Amino acid sequence: MSEFDLEFRGVSKHFGEVRAVDDVSFQVRRGEFLSLLGPSGCGKTTSLRMIAGFERPTAGEIFLGGRSVGDTPPYRRNVNTVFQHYALFPHKNVFDNVAFGLRMKRLAAAEIAGRVERMLALVELPGIARRFPNQLSGGQQQRVALARALINEPTVLLLDEPLGALDLKVRRRMQQELKRIHREVGVTFVYVTHDQEEALTMSDRIAVMNHGRVEQLDTSAAIYERPATRFVANFIGLTNLLPGVVERRDGSSVVVQLEGGMRVGAEAPSSAQAGAKVDVAVRPEKIRMTVDKPAPGAVSLEGTVAEVVYQGALTEYHVAPAAGPPVRVVAQNTGQTWEAERVPVGRRVYLSWPDGAALVLPADEAAGDDA
Amino acid sequence: MREEILTRLYRWPWLKIVLFVVPALALLLVYLVIPLCMLVVMSFYRSTLFGIVPDFSWNNYLHFARNPMFPNLLLRSIRMALTVTAISLLVSYPFAYFLARATRRYKTALLILVMVPFWTSYLIRTMSWLPILGIKGVVNYSLMSLQIVSSPIEAFLFNEFSVILTLTHIYLPYMVIPIYLSLDRLDGRLLEAAGDLGANPARAFWHVTLPLSLPGVVGGIVMVFIAGFGAYVTPKLLGGSSGIMFGNVLADQYSGTFNWPFGAVLALIMIAVVFVLLTVASRVTRLDAVFGGRA
Numbered sequence: 095m096s097e098f099d100l101e102f103r104g105v106s107k108h109f110g111e112v113r114a115v116d117d118v119s120f121q122v123r124r125g126e127f128l129s130l131l132g133p134s135g136c137g138k139t140t141s142l143r144m145i146a147g148f149e150r151p152t153a154g155e156i157f158l159g160g161r162s163v164g165d166t167p168p169y170r171r172n173v174n175t176v177f178q179h180y181a182l183f184p185h186k187n188v189f190d191n192v193a194f195g196l197r198m199k200r201l202a203a204a205e206i207a208g209r210v211e212r213m214l215a216l217v218e219l220p221g222i223a224r225r226f227p228n229q230l231s232g233g234q235q236q237r238v239a240l241a242r243a244l245i246n247e248p249t250v251l252l253l254d255e256p257l258g259a260l261d262l263k264v265r266r267r268m269q270q271e272l273k274r275i276h277r278e279v280g281v282t283f284v285y286v287t288h289d290q291e292e293a294l295t296m297s298d299r300i301a302v303m304n305h306g307r308v309e310q311l312d313t314s315a316a317i318y319e320r321p322a323t324r325f326v327a328n329f330i331g332l333t334n335l336l337p338g339v340v341e342r343r344d345g346s347s348v349v350v351q352l353e354g355g356m357r358v359g360a361e362a363p364s365s366a367q368a369g370a371k372v373d374v375a376v377r378p379e380k381i382r383m384t385v386d387k388p389a390p391g392a393v394s395l396e397g398t399v400a401e402v403v404y405q406g407a408l409t410e411y412h413v414a415p416a417a418g419p420p421v422r423v424v425a426q427n428t429g430q431t432w433e434a435e436r437v438p439v440g441r442r443v444y445l446s447w448p449d450g451a452a453l454v455l456p457a458d459e460a461a462g463d464d465a
Numbered sequence: 466m467r468e469e470i471l472t473r474l475y476r477w478p479w480l481k482i483v484l485f486v487v488p489a490l491a492l493l494l495v496y497l498v499i500p501l502c503m504l505v506v507m508s509f510y511r512s513t514l515f516g517i518v519p520d521f522s523w524n525n526y527l528h529f530a531r532n533p534m535f536p537n538l539l540l541r542s543i544r545m546a547l548t549v550t551a552i553s554l555l556v557s558y559p560f561a562y563f564l565a566r567a568t569r570r571y572k573t574a575l576l577i578l579v580m581v582p583f584w585t586s587y588l589i590r591t592m593s594w595l596p597i598l599g600i601k602g603v604v605n606y607s608l609m610s611l612q613i614v615s616s617p618i619e620a621f622l623f624n625e626f627s628v629i630l631t632l633t634h635i636y637l638p639y640m641v642i643p644i645y646l647s648l649d650r651l652d653g654r655l656l657e658a659a660g661d662l663g664a665n666p667a668r669a670f671w672h673v674t675l676p677l678s679l680p681g682v683v684g685g686i687v688m689v690f691i692a693g694f695g696a697y698v699t700p701k702l703l704g705g706s707s708g709i710m711f712g713n714v715l716a717d718q719y720s721g722t723f724n725w726p727f728g729a730v731l732a733l734i735m736i737a738v739v740f741v742l743l744t745v746a747s748r749v750t751r752l753d754a755v756f757g758g759r760a
Contacts, residue, residue, distance in 0.1 A: 148657055168660040169669075181658040185676050194672070198663035246662065 098160070099124050099282040100145065100250050105154035106306075107140050114140040116306035117154070122250070127276055127283045129293040132303035133329070138286045141303075142252050145284065146175050159249045169198075174243035175252040179259060180235045182227040188214070188238050189223035195246040213241040216275065233264045240272075244279060253285045257292065269296055290330045294318060302326045318377075320361075324455050327375045334381075334421050335373040336395075337457065340366050348454055350374050354417030358394045362454035371457035378424040380451040383411060384444050385437060394452075395421065395445040399437055409436060413443055421445060501736075508729035517725055525730040535714070539734065542711035545625060546694035549632045550640075553689050554682065556633075557640040561681075562674075564641070565648035576645075583638045591699050594631050598622045623705025631703055632693045639692060640685035647681025648674070683750045691739055711735065 100122040107115040115137040122128045130138035143149040144156060147168035155162050163171055174195070182191050189210055196206045214220055217237040227235055236256060243251055253272075257265045273296055276283050287293050293300050294314045301311040302325070310322040321327035324335065338352040340362070348362040350372060360374050400420055401412040409427055412420040423445065429435030437443060474480055511520040529535045564575050582590060597603045598621035605617040621627060651674060659669035697712035704710065715735065718728030746752060 146657075146661055148660075167665075168657070169663050169665050173661075175658070175661045177654055177658060179654070181652070181654040183655060183658070183673060194659070194664075195662040198668065242662065 097124060098122060099126075099158070100284065101157040101160075102141070103155045103157070105141070105144065105151045105156060107137070107144060107149060108152045113306045115144070115151075118303075118306070118308055119154075120301060120308060120311055122282055122284065125280045125282055127273075127285065127296060127298045129285045129287055129297040129300045130303055131287055131290060131293040131300050131329075133288060136303040137306040138288075138303050139254060142175075142254055142284065142286050145250065146173055146252055147171050172246075172249045173252055174246050174248040175254060176236075176239050176243050176256045178254045178256065180227075180239040182235055182238055182242070184227055187224050187226050188219070188230070191227070191238055192223075192242045192245055194242060199246075209245055210241075213245045216244070216278065217241045218271075232260050233268060236260065236268060237271075240275070244275070244281070248281060250282045250284055253283060255287055256285075258287075258289075265292075272296065294330070302329060304329075320453060321375065321455070324373065324375075327453075327455060332378050332422060332424075334376045334378060334419075335455070336376070336418060336421065337371070337373055340368050340370045340372055340454070342368050347450075348372075350454065352395075352415075352418060354415055356395055356415070358452060359449065360452035360454045361450055366454050366456070372454045373457055375453045375455050376421075376447055376451060378410065378422040380447045381421070381423045382446050383413065383423045383425060383437065384446070385441060387444055388446060394447060397421065397443060397445065399439050399441050399443055402436055402439055404432060404436075411437065411443075413445060504729045504732055507726055508733055510726040510729075512724045512726050525727045528727060529730055529734070535731070538709070538714060539711050539738075542694060543738065545629055545632075545710065546690050546696075548629050549636065549693040550686055550690045552629070552633050553637055553640040554686065557637060557644055557685065558682070561641050561644035561648055564645050565651070579638050579641050582634075587635065587698065590635050591631055591702055594627060594634075594703060595622070598627055598630075623703060623708065625704070625708045627703045628696070628700045628708040628710070631699050632696055635699070636689045636692045639688040643684035643688070644678060644681040647678040647684075651677050680750045683746050683752075687742060687746050687752075690742060694738065695735065 098121045102118050102120050105115060105118045106113065118137070118141065130141055132138050140149060144151055145158070147163065147166060151164070155164060157163070158171060158173060183194065186194070192210045192213055193206050196209060201209075210223070211220075214223060217240055219234060219237050219241070222230070222234070227238070230238065239256070256272075257268050260268060269292060272283075285293070285296065294317075297314055299311060299313055300317050302309045302317060304325050310317060310326045312320075312322075317326060318330055321330060321333075327333045327335070336352050336358075338350040338358075341349045341351045341357065343362075343366075344359070346361060347359050348366055348368075349357055349359050351357050352374065358374055362372075366372055395413075395415050397413040397415040397420075399411055400414040403410040403412075407427060409425050409432070411423045411425065413423055414420045427435065507517075508525055509521045509523070511518045511522055511524065564572060567575060595602070599605070600617045600619060600622075602621070604621060605614075608614045609617065655673050655677070656669050659673045660666075664672060695712055696710055697716055700708050700710040700713055701716075704713070711731070712735075715728055715731040718724045718731060743752070
């Protein structure tokens with residue numbers, strides 16, 4: 095047996111001229127929680143459907159538990175899917191829905207009854223076995239769909255935006271639930287979502303997809319802290335992209351001269367050489383904004399507060415530097431009152447951030463490939 | 466004035482129900498309930514040489530029970546209607562299944578092909594079988610040209626066979642359309658879910674497609690059976706003496722022998738048969754689902 099439950103090797107899927115999935119390769123370890131994250135049309139759902147067997151790859155191979163499944167129809171694959179809109183059988187009650195997979199395996203009635211009961215307990219839905227799907231709330235239907243898939247003890251559990259139809263509060267609770275269930279059963283989860291926050295909080299690793307390709311596959315923290323491309327930096331959370339030119343290289347970091355003449359240090363890939371046009375990416379919450387001029391050397395940017403957006407726990411400031419786009423800064427509202435604490439519009443402020451918080455990204459994708 | 470009406474409608478929502486439902490109820494009362502009551506009353510009257518005499522007598526019912534010809538004819542008509550229903554079902558289900566999965570262009574074309582004969586006169590569709598099945602008809606001509614038979618076969622026409630064949634042809638759309646509608650409404654993701662859970666295509670059909678198309682199947686069965694059971698023109702034109710049906714005898718009581726009280730008994734018996742069928746059907750599935758109602 096392979097240590098990987100799931101592997102994509104050069105998998106592509108074309109629908110006519112459209113390359114829904116374009117030469118994708120990755121491996122998923124046993125028991126891992128992998129999210130496929132991206133905007134709609136990025137190929138994440140098509141990838142999932144190829145794992146389930148509903149679509150066949152145009153090129154490449156998919157391995158489940160070390161075995162190529164190119165010619166295996168869905169009903170012979172040991173994977174199960176939690177569908178986006180649950181797809182519960184409307185003419186069967188909860189018990190019969192959950193028991194469906196076991197009945198297909200022709201298990202004994204007594205064993206089925208026991209396992210269904212345990213599964214309904216796992217998803218915390220005891221006592222509703224006789225109800226029909228249309229008598230359940232969205233969250234309950236979601237749990238039934240999960241139980242119906244998990245009861246078959248799949249090698250890989252596929253989840254296709256399972257929480258998309260739920261309201262925010264239920265969704266948050268179900269995220270916790272899913273994590274607990276993932277820990278308890280230890281099955282490999284492949285989770286499709288377009289919600290970056292959901293992916294960040296739940297996944298062991300995230301594959302960020304765009305235009306049918308995997309832009310970056312890494313842990314949640316790495317995806318957020320060290321995005322590999324502009325797309326990833328923009329798609330995951332908020333980020334500031336400050337355009338500039340590399341002035342000189344200094345080990346693993348570079349000094350970039352920003353538009354407007356200020357110089358900042360930033361982490362950079364080896365491809366960024368002196369003279370290259372780049373963007374310096376800084377997360378808004380990493381930036382410290384001060385009204386008094388700090389010690390020389392610490393300042394990265396100088397600007398004027400252009401806008402103040404109150405967000406409850408946080409305040410977002412838009413700071414306009416001498417040149418270039420406004421910089422977003424997020425500050426915690428820790429003071430006694432917001433009115434006393436906030437920095438008003440028009441005030442001159444100084445921005446700084448810790449070493450290593452800024453990251454250099456190629457100014458545009460094509461130029462980055464050439465370098 | 467207008468404002469006032471709208472205010473009242475808002476204050477008493479049941480007024481809306483009355484406004485919408487009363488016209489239909491009035492029609493039902495005039496054209497169904499009252500005639501039905503008259504039929505029941507009539508069934509106890511007596512038919513004499515000098516006309517129909519009001520009475521309260523069970524004689525008409527006894528006449529039906531004592532003369533084996535009538536119950537036998539009833540059973541045969543039920544059997545023929547069931548045969549028509551069964552053949553229609555076997556032909557229609559695969560066709561409707563294919564139709565529901567066809568691309569939009571084929572779907573429209575095929576649906577039109579199903580519906581066009583339906584808009585043609587009933588009489589023409591019945592009569593059209595004469596030149597096909599007759600002694601000098603298309604079938605016999607072909608068989609003789611191919612030298613499969615040496616003399617024309619007479620057994621094609623004026624018997625049970627020709628009646629069943631023609632009724633099946635005429636009422637096929639009644640079966641195709643409801644089955645098609647229920648299959649067309651079927652959520653394809655449910656079939657994916659069944660496959661995902663280990664059901665091969667045959668078992669997915671048995672456990673998901675078939676039960677979810679049951680309202681359409683039951684609807685088709687009910688409509689084809691009722692139509693076939695009540696057939697009167699087709700057996701009269703194509704049935705000869707052996708293909709005669711209950712509806713013909715019933716009609717004779719009104720237009721032939723002028724025994725309206727006995728005709729009323731026969732009509733009530735037909736209604737009873739249909740009522741039994743509807744009762745059974747409503748046990749199998751919700752009848753409003755047949756016409757697209759949702760749970």
